Amino acid sequence: MNSLKHKIMSMTLLITLFTAIIIGGLSISTTTDITNTEARKSMQLTSQLKSTQLNSIISRIEQSVDTLALTTVNNISDTKAFQQNSTYVKEYTDSMERTILDFANNTQGALSVYLRYNPEFTEPTSGLFLVRSDVNSQFEKVTPTDFSTYEPTDTAHVGWYYTPVQNKAATWLDPYMNANINVYMVSYVVPIFKDGVSIGVVGMDIDFNTFQNIINDLQLYDTGYAFLTNAENTILSHKNLPMGTSLNDERFGNLNAILNDTSCQNTSIQYNYNNQTKDLCYSILGNGMKLALTAPVKEIYSNSLSLGLKIISAAAIALLLALLLSIIFSRRLIKPITMLTDIIEKTSQFNFRHTTNTKQLYALKDETGTMARAVHTMRQSLRTIVGNIDQVSETINHNVSSLCSVTENMNAMCMDNSATTQQLAAGMEETSATTDHISESIAYINTSTAQISTLSANGNVLATQVMERANTLYDKTALAREQTQNVYMTVKDKTNLAMENAKAVDKINALTNVINNIASQTSLLALNASIEAARAGDAGKGFAIVASEIATLATQSTQTVKDINAIIQEVHNAVSHMSACLVDTSHFLENVVLTDYDNFMDVGKQYADDAHNFQDNMSHIYNAINALAQTTAQINDAIQGINGTIAESSSGVMNIAEKTGDMVKATTQTQQLANTNKDCITELEKIVKSFTLK
Incomplete structure (x- = not known):
């Protein structure tokens, strides 16, 4: 039977089922999309924040070591002395x-710092090594x-030394265990070159826990985690996998x-591991390492499923x-x-007996109650009652309109409060971001100012020293050239004199030839005297002795002349060699030494020009200091921006307070109108009670 009760319930x-399906489906679809999108964005934002935090540490370490390397190079004034003089190196x-030591103490996480020299021209243990x-x-x-x-090899x-030197580039080394202090370290090494010569390296060992603590503190959902790899995707830090x-x-x-x-990078990518689907988001850090965040997909999207x-x-x-309400409502x-149907049926049968439970029927305010009270003798009374009900209805309508207006005002105030609150939150976020930026800028300014101050002081001293050395080199070169010119003239004169003396040796040769001829004649004369003495017999014996002595004298003279000739030949050879040496010496002084001194004077002049260029570099450093002053001005502007944001936030808070007071007043008005409606309802109840049957 298709009764009215069943129709109403169905x-x-x-309607309820259709509404639930439409609203529920849209709600599930919308909330799932929003929740999943927010989950991915949250994961990406977490990855970016942690990457920024790690990059900040890496940047400070690189800046410290790079600045130390630059200071090390600038303080080497003589590369050749560094290569050849161990005292200079010490x-x-x-x-x-x-x-x-100052750089090491001001670098976060530094456990050791070292300055090592090229072992090709220094001691194998030369340099500095500070550790804690x-x-x-x-x-x-x-x-x-x-x-x-x-x-x-x-x-x-020793790869920490030779790898950066061979690459001629700053290098981050993978973490390693320092057995002496039982701590994992990661090193950053910068090679040092001066005038194209490899001087050595500057490096720092950083406590790897500085990186691991940031990674290990990161918890994603229930089982998600972060891990760190090197550029070749080898694990450096992982929750479950070994290094x-x-x-x-x-x-x-x-x-x-x-x-x-x-x-x-910085996107969510799915992959499978151990028969489990996971989401991954990674970023490449400033030192080439990779920070990755991973979590199971079912955990990431668990909120959407739960919702x-x-x-x-x-x-x-x-x-x-x-269903329950439809049953109750349909029954009622x-x-x-x-x-009412039963009463109408009895009326159609002219049965006007009093029916039980009619009071409940007459008390109804709907059409059924009206029909039950529709008695001919009560028509005039009903008109009066309807008039009274109309007046009360107008009062209620007016009150309801007022309530609607008040409610709309309260809604507008709430929306304003919400907008103001959001603006206040945005202001606070901007204040936080600006504060972080100021902190980083101040840290950078402090470091840069200290470095530039050091470089400026060293530069001024070096500029003065370079100018003094350039002038000294030029003066000494000019004096040496003048002295060399004098030596050259002296050697040239002595060379000419030696050539003249060599001609005297030729005269001695002529004299020895004359003496040799005389000795030959004397020998011939002695031979003739001996012949004549032999002819004279005994009378010529004395003359024979004299002749013999003359022959002996001639023989000795001849031998002496030979000895003199031999000595003269040696003297002649020595004079020839000496003359050749003097000629070579004069040529060397003229063509090499004097030319070199001219080059030295040119180098001295170039040295002075370099000193002027060095002074120009000091001017550039001064400009850098002015740039820092501009940065400080920008920071002041940022601080003023923060003050303005805080002022706006304070104004927003005052605005919220004022609107809250207005809402309180509106609530009071609502309460008053509700009391008025209550009185009207009481009046209606009195009117309804007037419907009684005799």
Whole structure:
């Protein structure tokens, strides 16, 4: 039987079901999309924030070591002396110790700092090595690594030195365990070159816990986590995997390819690992390392699933309530109709007996009650009652209109309060961002100012020294050239004199020839005298003795002349060699030494020009200081912006307070109108009670 009761219940259930399906489906779809999008954005934002935090640490470390390397190079005034003079190297090392210690103390997480020299022209343990056991202790100077005990190809022990030098570029090294203090370290090394010569390296060892603590503190959902790899996708820090694990393995699926694709940075990418689908978001840090965040997809989207279940549950509860209410409402609606139908049937049968439970029927305010009270003798009374009801209705309508107006005002105030609150929140966020920017700028200004001050002071001293050395070099070169010119003239004169003396030797040769001829004649004369003495017999014996002595004298003279000739030949050879040497010496002085001194004078002039250029560099440094002053002015502007934002926030708070007071007044008016409506309802109840049957 299609009764009115069943029709009302069916219609109510269908409307409720249709409404629940439409609203629930839209709610589930919309909330799922919004929740999933916000989950991905939250993961990406977390990755960017942690990357920014790590890059800030990396940037400070690089800035510290790069500045230290620049200071190290600028303080080397003589590259050749550094290569050849161990005393110069020691004095330079002692002068740098205080500077290196200051840089190490002002670098976050620094456990050691070192300045090592090229072992090709310095001692194998030369340089500085400062180390401490933890970031709270003091640095101590220890003996540096002995290069002579390792081959340059031994990257495990001395790769920290030779790799940056060969690459001629600053290098971040992978973390390693320092067995002496049982701490993982990561190193940043900068090679030092001066005038094209490799001087050595400057480096710092940083406590790797500085990076690991940031990574380990990051918790994503229930089982999500962050991990760190090097540029080759080898694990450096991971929740479950040991350091050194390569991600280029089949068990990690396409994770290695994702990390090698730079277009995937700061985006959410899905991959499979251990039969589980995960979302990954990674960023490449300033030192080439990669920070990755990963979490199971079901955990990331668990909020949307939970919200969908809640919406479905709410829809089911709404359907049950609708079913229950439709049953109750249909029963209450059909019961008086059934009673009224019974009265009408009795009336059609001219049965006017009093019916039980009629008071409940007459008390109804709907059409059924009106029909039950429709008695001919009460028509005039009903007109009066209707008039009274109309007046009360107008009063209620007026009050309801007032209530609607007040409600609209309250809604507008609430919307204004919400907008003001959002503006206040945005102002606070802007204030926070500006404060962070100011902090970074102030830190950079402090560091840059200290560095520029040091460079300016050193530059002024070096400029003065360079000018003095240039002038001294030029003066000494001019004096040396003048002295060399004098030596050249003296050698030239002595060379000419030696050539003349060589001609005297030729005269001696002529004299020795004359003496040799005389000796020959004397020998011939002695021979003739001996012949004549022999002819004379005994009378010529005395003459024979004289002749014999003359012959002996002639023989000795001849031998002496030979000896003199031999000595003269040696003297002649010596004079010839000396003359040749003097000629070569004069040519060397004229063509080489004097030319070199001319070049030295040109170099001295160039040295002076370089000194002027150095002074120009000091002017550039002065301009850099002015740039820092402009940066300080920008920071002041940022501070003024913060003050303006805070003032706007204060104004917003005052505005909220005023509107809250207006809302309180509006609430009071609403209460008054509600009391008025209550009185009207009481009046209506009195009118309804006037409907009684005799």
